Amino acid sequence: MLMHVINIGHDVLKANDKIAEKNNRLLEKNAVLAVNIMGAIGSGKTTLIEKAIIELGDKYRIAVIAGDVIADMDAGRIAKLGVTTIPVNTGRECHLDAKLVGKALKSIDLKDIDILLIENVGNLICPVDYKLGEHLRVVVVSVTEGDDIVLKHPFIFKSSDVAIIHKKDIAEAVFASTQKMEHDVRELNPNIPVMTTSIHDKTSMEQWFSTISSFADKLKQSC
Amino acid sequence: MHEYALAVDIIENVLSVADQNQARYVNSITLGLGKLTHVNCDQMQFCLETLIIDTIAREADLIFNEIYPNMECECGFSEKGGYFCASDASMNDIRAFFDQSCPVCGKVLHASGGRDLVIQSIDIEQ
Numbered sequence: 001m002l003m004h005v006i007n008i009g010h011d012v013l014k015a016n017d018k019i020a021e022k023n024n025r026l027l028e029k030n031a032v033l034a035v036n037i038m039g040a041i042g043s044g045k046t047t048l049i050e051k052a053i054i055e056l057g058d059k060y061r062i063a064v065i066a067g068d069v070i071a072d073m074d075a076g077r078i079a080k081l082g083v084t085t086i087p088v089n090t091g092r093e094c095h096l097d098a099k100l101v102g103k104a105l106k107s108i109d110l111k112d113i114d115i116l117l118i119e120n121v122g123n124l125i126c127p128v129d130y131k132l133g134e135h136l137r138v139v140v141v142s143v144t145e146g147d148d149i150v151l152k153h154p155f156i157f158k159s160s161d162v163a164i165i166h167k168k169d170i171a172e173a174v175f176a177s178t179q180k181m182e183h184d185v186r187e188l189n190p191n192i193p194v195m196t197t198s199i200h201d202k203t204s205m206e207q208w209f210s211t212i213s214s215f216a217d218k219l220k221q222s223c
Numbered sequence: 224m225h226e227y228a229l230a231v232d233i234i235e236n237v238l239s240v241a242d243q244n245q246a247r248y249v250n251s252i253t254l255g256l257g258k259l260t261h262v263n264c265d266q267m268q269f270c271l272e273t274l275i276i277d278t279i280a281r282e283a284d285l286i287f288n289e290i291y292p293n294m295e296c297e298c299g300f301s302e303k304g305g306y307f308c309a310s311d312a313s314m315n316d317i318r319a320f321f322d323q324s325c326p327v328c329g330k331v332l333h334a335s336g337g338r339d340l341v342i343q344s345i346d347i348e349q
């Protein structure tokens with residue numbers, strides 16, 4: 001009987017990063033901007049995606065990966081707007097991973113797409129550990145989650161490129177201070193843009209649209 | 224959390240390496256677990272224990288090594304994260320690693336590394 005130790009050194013989290021890099025290369029080859037939209041269930045992810053499609057759909061060719069746990073419902077909402085929508089069923093998983101996104105990318109004609117919007121699973125913790133190959137990580141929190149929600153989830157704000165504090169129209173009704181929330185984000189990550197938005201405030205929605213379009217234009221130029 | 228999916232990846236990898244090395248049994252599995260991942264050690268242990276039943280790793284000891292981030296400052300200060308934990312029990316909360324100030328100049332320290340979940344080694348019987 002022979003016993004011995006085998007060194008392995010395989011990192012299962014980094015294995016995801018490798019697949020994410022592969023996704024990223026595929027997206028860049030086709031000059032597709034990928035946006036990973038993260039936030040709790042009900043924070044407004046699907047709504048922000050719908051509004052972006054309505055506003056930007058004439059100028060950009062958009063596709064959506066709908067990864068929320070009950071993906072079929074959201075996918076149905078988005079597909080109504082006439083864009084390619086791939087529902088990804090994560091089963092009971094709490095996040096999208098690069099492998100699932102890679103599989104979804106196979107069923108999209110990337111040559112014909114400028115912007116890929118990815119709705120992640122409603123969760124502020126697990127998506128942090130998983131890169132998907134995206135160019136832009138957007139975290140959405142709404143005032144209804146309580147104005148201490150930012151400090152409760154520091155990591156997602158540290159690992160995001162854009163923060164959205166959504167539903168400011170009802171902040172007062174739920175005793176939330178959007179100033180406090182903005183301040184908390186800036187403390188955690190002074191380098192990222194923070195937007196305070198509401199679907200009832202046109203100016204704030206335009207900030208969201210122009211964030212996406214400016215990144216899409218930049219990517220097109222560099223590819 | 225995603226312990227179950229990660230545990231499946233780990234066991235698949237362990238069994239395939241064991242198989243390539245004509246193992247009859249796996250006696251132990253040693254994992255490195257970064258302090259800054261969101262992986263819960265107890266849940267991971269439970270998932271692994273469930274997954275090894277009915278495999279050649281069923282008797283394996285599961286060994287966890289904690290991997291600390293390096294705490295670094297602009298001023299040049301750098302120290303393994305474990306140094307701070309010795310003096311502060313609350314450092315088990317990962318948030319604490321982002322809330323430490325530099326003992327030299329007082330600025331907030333930057334935590335680098337510690338995001339690993341690595342199968343370090345296995346001990347097999349051929």
Ligand SMILES: Nc1nc2c(ncn2[C@@H]2O[C@H](COP(=O)(O)OP(=O)(O)O)[C@@H](O)[C@H]2O)c(=O)[nH]1
Binds near residue numbers: 048
């Ligand atoms: N008051 C208010 N409600 C909003 C706003 N944006 C979205 N909602 C509502 O919030 C609820 C959840 O939105 P949804 O987009 O499905 O959230 P998701 O689970 O993150 O995709 C829906 O009832 C939306 O109509 C907003 O700016 N203000």
Ligand SMILES: [Mg+2]
Binds near residue numbers: 074
């Ligand atoms: Mg949704």
Ligand SMILES: [Zn+2]
Binds near residue numbers: 297298299300
């Ligand atoms: Zn210092």
